[in-house]
Amino acid sequence: MAAAGPSSAEQAGGGRPLPPLARAARTRGTRSIGGAGITPYLFLLPYLALFTMFIALPAVYGFWVSLHNWDFQLPNKPWVGFQNYVDLFTPGSLTSRDFWQAMEATGKFTLFSVPLLVVLPLGVALILNQKFPGRNFFRAVYFAPYVLGVAVIGVLWTLLLDPNIGVVNYYVEKVGAQENIAWTNSLPWAWIALVAVTIWWTLGYNAVIYLAGLQDIPRELYEAAKVDGASRWGRFRNVTLPGLRPVLIFIVTITILASANMFGQSWLITQGAPGNETRTAIMLIAQEGLQSFRMGSAAAMSFVLATFLLMISLVNLFVFRERKS
Amino acid sequence: MANDLPFERRPLTRKRFMQLTAGAGAGLALAGCGGSSADEAGGGGGEAAETGAAGAEYTGPNVSLQFWNGFTGGDGPFMREMVDRFNTEHPNIKVKMVVQQWGDYYQKVPAAVAAGRGPDVGVMHVDTLATNAARNVIIPLDDLAETLDLSEQDYAKVVWDAGVYQEERYGIPLDTHPLGFYFNKAHMDKAGIDKAPITAEEHEEALQKLKSAGIQHPFWQSSTWPAHLMFTSLLGQFGGSIVNEDGSEATFADDPGVEALTWMVNLVKEGYSPKNVASDADYIAFKNQKNSFHWDGIWQTQDLKKTKLNWDVTVLPQIGEEQATWAGSHNLVIMKQRRPDDNKIQAGKVFINWISEQSIEWAQAGQVPARNTVRNSAQFKGLEHQSELAKQQDYVVFFPSYPGIGDIIAEMEQAVNRAVLGKQSPQQSLQQGASKADKLLQDNKKKYDY
Incomplete structure (x- = not known):
């Protein structure tokens, strides 16, 4: 690489013959690219498959499905073009209200949980990185x-958080609350409960990754700074x-995606209650496709959700891009 | 609860796991049929009342049948024992029973049938028959009913009729499982109530007495399961229905629905129930003597029998103008095969006939047998709780038999949830649910062409 720089510069500079070393490097370089042949692709093949x-x-199949009123058990799967998508964006249609409510719920959960899931585990990792x-x-x-x-964790917290017979409220009352807090079926408590449970559940994972990142930062840098x-x-x-930058990008990205794909906690702990307020997009898609057998519109919902996630990931990459100063 | 799959609740974890497996496909092994004791099966009790229908015989080569169902609770061992006995009595038929959570089952069976690897026979709830018939998962059984000489006279009419979709029969009824009125006898004694209330006034009076006797919350009103089953019962009592005659419009938001839901919401408003009762809390409270009255399915009798609670169960009180009680019903079905095997179909019919004749044994698992002869037998009358709840047989209300009805039930369930939690007035909430249900019905009507 280092040799390739000057050599190309010289080439650009005119018809002067290349010094032997540079020439050797150049030919070697060319040959090594050509000589590798299909080897790199072979290594990629298993994953590619x-x-x-x-x-x-x-x-691709899912996209095809989304263009139909699709039920795999019915012989007739009428082609509807982009109607399933149009419906999602048409107020008053069969799916739009539920879908956007679920998207809003997903957005809220992501917004509330991601900052905490990025910051708190870092704090925990910093503490756990000390010697004690x-x-x-x-x-x-x-x-x-x-x-x-x-x-x-779903069954566990459903019982612990039960508004009337749960242990959490027993202690809340002990410390002087006048009324039971409906952790699982009123707002904003249901969100607080879902976010708290998720943090309790997944904090350790992010913390371990931070911890690995922290241990990668050379001691000397700290000493020099001191x-x-x-x-x-x-x-x-x-x-x-x-020093944590790459780790941070990784954590922010996977945490956003994990939060946007939240399903089990809502399904088990709040069951979407009150009403459908805490029903997430994935939960709605599962119901639409696997319980109501409207796979076409479920697939369309999935693609809209995926588009949103793609955009968020792009914004994420843009924000964290390598800044050249 | 947003689940629209029909399943009855086993205490606590069962439902949870069903929801889970319905969605997340996990936790299967955990929920298995462990724990439940088969001791209640006792004394054999196998001599079923004969119906005289001996039309089904299988004399062909040895066949093996896959029999799938969702009996993961205390009912599983009863069914397994019946299957074992069937296998001993029929050397040329080998039935293999596969149990999974109902929620899982209703997703897997269609997928397995679509892949050409479906089971041969199965059990389905009556309100799922139309959906599965319309979706080509199960096959008509009219000829079976004919060979077995089964007819309306052998069953309660409502039960028999519910197995028909577009003039063809798809299920042979095995049982019905109605709601019942569970009460804590110790609380009743304490409050000086000598018998379970049977009218709205008596019910109200009893609640007041219980409250004065120091029971803070005598009737917990759940916001989830089984609130929509209560609602369906009350809706029937006030003369309403879930959908109209041809299944094109939702009618649960009409006046009877508003009356029914208002009655439920008032239990919370008047302080008979705590606010925001989440799923299962009502039943747990009942088991822990915090709750005096509880409306729940007949299947809970098996669980309560294992407790030291001083309880009893009777028919639902009549709150509205007429009597009505929600019920479900297990039906025996035969799955569609890509390459149908006549031997297997015939063997399956023999199996279905035999099982349905043995339903006295099945009754012990906490069910009301569907066959009149069995239900009227002395043996069944000896089953205290089951025979008490069987008194409701003539006025049970099933969910309507339209394909995709689960979608509509789910909307109704959410409407009940919003109102009981006090998020919306009963009327507002039901109307919101019904307007979505109307759209679903129109869509379903087009999709399934009914």
């Missing part, structure tokens, strides 16, 4: 809830945060 089979083809007795124990404790399935007289905050801002 999986990707094609389980993502690309189903997506019992450190490994606490690392395990914070990660523990994450190993539980959504079924388990020597230069940087305060604790200064070291965090100028050493830790920049």
Whole structure:
């Protein structure tokens, strides 16, 4: 690479013969690209096959489905063109009201949960990165809830948070609340409960990734900063945060996607209550497609949701892009 | 609860897991039929009353049948035992029973049938028959009914009629499972009430007495399951219906619906029920002596029998102008096959006939047998709770038999939820639900062409 720079510059500079070394580098470079042949592609092939089979083809098929009134058990699957999409954007249609309510619910949940799920685990990771007795124990404790399935945490918190017979309210009352808090079926409490449960459940995962990132930051940088007289905050801002940048991008991206795909918590803990206020987009899509067997409109909903997520991911990439100063 | 799949509730975790597996496809193994004791099966009790229908016989080569159902609760072992006995009595037919959560079942069966790997026989709730018939999952059984010489006279009319979709019969009724009025006898004694209330006035009076006797909340009104079953019962009592005659319009928001839902909401307003009762809390409170009255399905008798609670169950009180009680019904069905095998179909019919004749055994699992002969037998009358709730047989209300009716039930359920939680007035809430249900009905009518 280093040799390629000057050589091309010289080439641009005129018909002077290339120095032997540069020429060698150049030919070697050319040959190595040509000589690699199909090897890199072979390495990519297994994933490509999986990707094609389980993502690309189903997506194309799903798009095809979204252009019909599709029920796999009915011989007649009428072609409707983009009607399923048009319906989603037509107030008063069969699907629009529920869909946008679910999108709003999804948006709210993402908005409330992502900042907390990005910041809190970082705090936890910073603490767990210190040296103190019992450190490994606490690392395990914070990660523990994450190993539980959504079924388990769903049933667990449904009982704990029950407005009338739950343990949480028992203590809330002990500390002097006048009335039961309806954690699972009133607003805003249902959102608070869902966000809190999600944080409790998945905080450990993000924390572990931060922790790995923190351990990758060279000690010397901190020492150098200390020597230069940087305060604790200064070291965090100028050493830790920049050092965590790739990790931070990763965490923000996956947390947004995970929150936007939230399903199990709403399904189990609030069941969408009150009314449909906490029914997320994925929950609606599952009901529409798998219970009502309206797979065409469910597929259309999925594509609209996917488009939104794509846009958010693009914004995300743009915000975190490498700034050249 | 947004689930529109019909399933009856087993205590607590069962429903949870069903919802879960319906959506997330997880947790199957956890919810299995462990734990429930088969001791109530006791004493054999197998001598079913003969109906004289001996028309079904299978003499062909050995066949093996896949029998799928959703009996994951205390009912599972009863059915399994019946299947075992069938296998012993029929050496050339081997029935293999596969159990999964109902929620899962109703998604998997159509998918399996579509893939050409569906089961041979199965059980379906009466309100899902039309949907599965319209979706080509199950096949008509008129000829079976004919060979078995089964007819309306063998069943309560409402039960028999409910298995018909577009003039063809798709299910052979096995049982009905109505709602019942559960009450805490200790609370009743304490409040000086000597018998379960049977009118609206008596009901109100009883609640007042219970309240004065120090029961803070004598009648917990759930905002989810089984609130919509209560609502359906009350709707019938006030003379209303869920949809109109030809299934083209939702009628649950009409006056009877508003009256029914207002009555339920008033339980909360007048302080007989705590606010915001979430799913299962009403039943748990009943088991923990915090709740005196509870309307729930007959299947809860099996669970309550295992407790030390001093309880009893009777028919629902009549709150409206007439008697009505929601009920479900398990029906035996035969699945459509890509390459139908006449031997298997014939063997399946023998199996269905045999099982339906044994329904006294099934009654012990907490069901009301569908066959009149069995229901009128001395043996059934000996089953205290089941025979008490069977008194409602003539006025049970099923969910209407239209394809896709689950979509409409789900809207109704949410309307009940919003009103009980006090988010909207009964009228407003029902109207919002009905206007969506109307659109769904129109769409379904077009889709299924009924």
